[in-house]
Amino acid sequence: MRTQVAIIGSGPAGLLLGQLLHRAGVESVILERRSKDYVLSRIRAGVLEQGTTDLLSKVGVDARLKAEGLPHEGFAIGFANRRQRIDLKDLTGQCVTVYGQTEVTRDLMAAREAAGLTTVYEAEGVSLDAFDGASPRVHWTKDGRAHDLACDFIAGCDGFHGVSRASAPAGALETFERVYPFGWLGVLADVPPCSHELIYAGHDRGFALCSMRSPTRSRYYIQCGSDERVENWSDDRFWDELRHRLDPDAAANVVTGPSIEKSIAPLRSFVAEPLRFGRLFLAGDAAHIVPPTGAKGLNLAASDVHYLSEALIERYADRSEAGLDAYSGRALARIWKSERFSWWMTSLLHRFADQNAFERRMQEAEFIYLEESRAARTSLAENYVGLPY
Template identity: 45%
Template structure:
């Protein structure tokens, strides 16, 4: 039984970066949205995700008025470090491109986005149970959910599926109408958040014959660090002492002090995989972010791709409501996918170079050869930096369309 009926132009399922940024861009264009999230607000605000934000993403957030705190608090980086053969190299992308990467935890960005949504006084439902979609192949799709014991139905023109890889939106897409291209890796990242001083002033990848370690900062006395481990690793088998011993061994260098250890306040285990869904739409449903694609954490592209998707769909919806022109909506997948594949290629390049993939010396020497090119060739450095700092979004954000 339906207790409440809501009418809006765009129903957005998922209150992560993709959903909330899309909602804000549509709000600025005068397009009415309702955002529905199955998790609690406290859970969403606390989710730990990537913390590297591309210059392209920061430029967009600045333009739409969502980057004030980011500019005050983010760490501004020129590139990152690579360590191998006990030697540390700095890849300075800024000197080639005049742009930066910004270290700003996704928890902080999501907090900013939730606050911005609240300020618009537009609907944002957390703790939405039993979310379901209907009639997505028509021009009157619906989203139903239960909140505070009442069943609500949203009648919309379009639905934006921003609820992740395991969300309901991805599940309702006709599997015979899409291609799902994927690759799973035989390893995972064991991650820790620790009260320690960062080993370098920017993030660092340590390529070791026995596997990757990653060292990134979250502040002057807080670090996030990772170890490559087998995909079937049991987190319970890794004591604090074992984690620090392995991080120190893989990051050992002749040109820097030994890695500092400290209190581990959080730990996690993340499998690595690559997934691309084509097309990213069906009827009136459009998939964004992890609902449409997954990238390995190497290179930190997931958040930035979600923002790119939101930019493309915002432009397409703005064109529809201002000009009654559906061509940009119909081309949503074709417009978004080339940038997604560029990010996948970048992540694949970093993942296969920095991780241990085989058991033999031949594999390690091939990886060393590629690392030596990255750290000795200005052309290679610039090419990496172009993608790391953020390729242009496929479409520009055009709020003026609403009054066209």
């Protein structure tokens, strides 16, 4: 087989990159080690920046987003049973849209299939070869048969544990990481949300987040220990703990019901540098991880793909390598700003086991500053709706 761009990973980053390239007449093949059903079963966040929704519109994959997405002009941030609304529309002129990452993936998959583009699912033992020269190759097996793909470039969009970053030459990659000493216990339930906007709550008992997927489906999270087990959390225990961490009005509006999905996600901040190794480029979770507090994971992957698609399209349209040469620096400049914001939100709203009284007072002072300062709220809002590309 031969193609122009081999894309490793069929999550939103890989699928969006494939669609952007297709619209510009650039060929791609996507390789995914999991099955299609497995990819669609992954429950992820769903707050989309305007830049992300614009990219989905650009590639013609926004019909369901427009019909079913929930535009949000603000959200609430709480501390010690108080709540402050952040008016995104007033402070920035922009808003965000709540639309599940699984639905974004489903829409992009459907568009790729409708265009007759090649995606290989259940590709086992993927390996990358010769990307330090002019003729990269990708190898894998499927159904017991060996396969080989020649290409011009490789886009590593296969996540934190994927083969792409692991294939970088020894000593060529520098990583920066902070692993947080807690996780998020998340519950998905077919109950109406307790608020029409998201609520981020900091509390002595730990962080909580009230979110939604639709007017009838809610997604709630609470901070838990990194060693917690889902089996130890009954639905009743979860609902009781959630209400403890919310202000009285929000707690009174929580509608409980049986969970349809329950899981614990660890939290970490991670960045790899650089993002280019010859003709191999990293994007999305292969390049970085952010704690979900700032709703940046999917959106940061979308901005990576924006930069990378522009560079690849320029290479084929104008025979210029300038965009490819600049990709790592352009993407990392935005990545680090998003990492800072996600770290700040996480530090503000979570309870740390080794936190002393001074650090707790600093969290409270930060929240009071948000209450009293429009400039502080504007800074928060600008980062939340997404910094410009």
